[in-house]
Structure formats: structure tokens, C-alpha cells
Amino acid sequence: MEIIQRYRFDMNGILYLEQLIGNGITPKVNRNNAISARQKILITLRYLATGPIQLNDSDLHKVSQPTVSRVLTSVIDVLSSPDIVRQFIRFPTMDDQFRRNSLQFQGIARFPNVIGVIDGTHIGIKAPHEHEEVFVNRKGVHSITVQVVFDPFHRIIDVVARWPGSVHDSRVLRESGLFELFEGGHANGYYLLGDSGYPAKRWLLTPYLAPQNATEEGYNRSHKITRALVERSIGQLKKRFGVLHGEINLEPQKVCKVIVACCVLHNICKERAIPINGDDDSDDEDDNADDQLAQGVQQPPNVAGNRFRDHVAATYFSNDSCFCCC
Known part of the structure; x- marks a missing residue:
């Protein structure tokens, strides 16, 4: 329940999202300190769950506020893409x-x-x-x-x-x-x-x-x-x-x-x-x-x-x- 309160998804749901959109948000190059697909999903879910306070996300997940902003853009672009929307809103x-x-x-x-x-x-x-x-x-x-x-x-x-x-x-x-x-x-x-x-x-x-x-x-x-x-x-x-x-x-x-x-x-x-x-x-x-x-x-x-x-x-x-x- 603590995970659901924080992210609105349970652990299995988070893993499901990772399988669903992971390929679309995984870093294209292997560089130091690259944020994983799962981390990006967690940052985005936290933002959507708690409201537009990106600083809280950056503190919780130990990344900078500009990084949070870039993560949100990439994940939300994928979740709102026509292919994903057609799959879940019919x-x-x-x-x-x-x-x-x-x-x-x-x-x-x-x-x-x-x-x-x-x-x-x-x-x-x-x-x-x-x-x-x-x-x-x-x-x-x-x-x-x-x-x-x-x-x-x-x-x-x-x-x-x-x-x-x-x-x-x-x-x-x-x-x-x-x-x-x-x-x-x-x-x-x-x-x-x-x-x-x-x-x-x-x-x-x-x-x-x-x-x-x-x-x-x-x-x-x-x-x-x-x-x-x-x-x-x-x-x-x-x-x-x-x-x-x-x-x-x-x-x-x-x-x-x-x-x-x-x-x-x-x-x-x-x-x-x-x-x-x-x-x-x-x-x-x-x-x-x-x-x-x-x-x-x-x-x-x-x-x-x-x-x-x-x-x-x-x-x-x-x-x-x-x-x-x-």
C-alpha cells in the first residue's frame, strides 16, 4: 500500500509498465549514471500522483530538477502516443x-x-x-x-x-x-x-x-x-x-x-x-x-x-x- 500511495501502481503494475514502454524510454547509449527505464517510470508516476512539484521528485529519486523535466517529457510522450492510447482507451x-x-x-x-x-x-x-x-x-x-x-x-x-x-x-x-x-x-x-x-x-x-x-x-x-x-x-x-x-x-x-x-x-x-x-x-x-x-x-x-x-x-x-x- 505504501508503494501504491506513492506511485499509484503496485510493484507488479510498475513491472508491467516497464515491459510495455521500456523500449521507448531506455537510454540509447551506455553512459555513466544513465537513468534506467524503471527509474523514469517511477519519477513520472510520482509526479502524476502528487501534483506538479518536480522538486519533490528530484529529491526522492536523487536526480536534478532538469533531469526530472526531461524524464517527464519522454515518458509522457510515450504514454500519450496513438499506439498506446488505442491499446487502452477503446x-x-x-x-x-x-x-x-x-x-x-x-x-x-x-x-x-x-x-x-x-x-x-x-x-x-x-x-x-x-x-x-x-x-x-x-x-x-x-x-x-x-x-x-x-x-x-x-x-x-x-x-x-x-x-x-x-x-x-x-x-x-x-x-x-x-x-x-x-x-x-x-x-x-x-x-x-x-x-x-x-x-x-x-x-x-x-x-x-x-x-x-x-x-x-x-x-x-x-x-x-x-x-x-x-x-x-x-x-x-x-x-x-x-x-x-x-x-x-x-x-x-x-x-x-x-x-x-x-x-x-x-x-x-x-x-x-x-x-x-x-x-x-x-x-x-x-x-x-x-x-x-x-x-x-x-x-x-x-x-x-x-x-x-x-x-x-x-x-x-x-x-x-x-x-x-x-
Whole structure:
């Protein structure tokens, strides 16, 4: 547990990472005092676990701060590379995967046919030297806007980390590959759940802003309870990697790589059942289901999406339906 508290990985997990990325970070020449692949992994995990205090890493591992900086760059570049990301962050593509996810989600609050829950979160950054104003989010702090989708097992199945903090969640979604995927008919008959900051779609169900009857209230209750998983999952991600909680003192492009690397490592921890400092069930205190609504940010009506939401509510959450969430 002491190793997990310090590095967020157990010893077997650290050895696994060494096998996974060791070739990409091993020194190319044999010179005196060269840092081994394992040392580089430990330095990087310590930084990601405790936050942007590189001096602590240099003291703990007896290397200079510039060396820590170079190590972080090399390891995070590998962890955020397309080959590694595709290996560990995968959106479902097969019918059996759709059914497995939907049944698991349905077991939470009886909401059917859900394969993922989506939300946006902000990762704080130091004010950048260029285009500083576009990184200021609605709370007045500099950040990167991150879109993340989780499956019912708290694993990340899609992440977009490349937009400045002023960009709204709906635009991040609209410009993403995920949007194109679903608009093209992927997973027809299944859908994501999102908050009121997203547009209503046949594949993206949002809550009623002002439910008018028991059916809509039942829909909203089930939606809220089911979608809460994304808040807990973001909380787990940030609790596991403390660097995501504070203000990251790197250029925005490097911050985006750090975020993606943390997402990859989070999924590896999930696959290997490595706990988060003991407690795996933490809410994300910075993101809640009503946050965007409370800020007055909501999407204009989408007639087709709203009609489909009405259909889902009437089919599964009417008073005489067995799916009614009481």
C-alpha cells in the first residue's frame, strides 16, 4: 500500500509498465549514471500522483530538477502516443460489448440501452504565454476543457483533451470523432447520457429541464442516478492522479499529453484492479450534474432529439412501466 500511495501502481503494475514502454524510454547509449527505464517510470508516476512539484521528485529519486523535466517529457510522450492510447482507451464496437455495457448500466437505475456516460471537466493550468484569454473558463481560471466518456466499470472509453477552457462542452463534442461516429449510425439503438449542456440527440439523452409529469420525473431520476457514474469516475481519475487537481505548470500542449497519459494509466489500473489509496468511490467535487445548468449554459431545443427523449420516457418510465424509477 505504501508503494501504491506513492506511485499509484503496485510493484507488479510498475513491472508491467516497464515491459510495455521500456523500449521507448531506455537510454540509447551506455553512459555513466544513465537513468534506467524503471527509474523514469517511477519519477513520472510520482509526479502524476502528487501534483506538479518536480522538486519533490528530484529529491526522492536523487536526480536534478532538469533531469526530472526531461524524464517527464519522454515518458509522457510515450504514454500519450496513438499506439498506446488505442491499446487502452477503446470505444465499444461489437454487439456483445454494447449489450454488456447496457445491462450493467440498466442495473444502476433501470435506464435501458446506455453504453456510456459523458461529461466535461476542467484541468487547471498556468496562464500560457500565447492566446492566454482563450484558456479562461467560465469560473475565471485558466484550464483545458476535457471531454471524457466512461463505461459502467469506470473505465475511460473516449477522451478529448485539446481544447482551451473557454470552449464549451457542446462544441468539444461537435468537433470530436465521437460525434461523427454516432451521427454515422454507430451503435444504433444504444445511446450516451449527458447533462443539459449537451444537445439532445437520438444517441445522446439529456434530462428534462422542467419535467411536467410523473413519467418525465421518473425519467429524470433514473437519468440522474445513472449519469452520476461519470462524476464518480472523474473523481476517481483526479484522486488517483493529483496532478489533475491543481494548476499544471506546463505549456497547454504538454498538459494535454499529461491528461491523456493519466487516462491511459487509469485504465491500466482498472484492468489490474489496483485500488486508489484504499477508497475507489469518490465524487468529483469540481463537476456535478447541475453545474452547467447552474451557470445558465444550456443548449437550444433540438426537435428530433427531444421527440426521441419523449419516446424513451413514455416507453420505459410511464406509470405502468416496470422501468419506472421510484
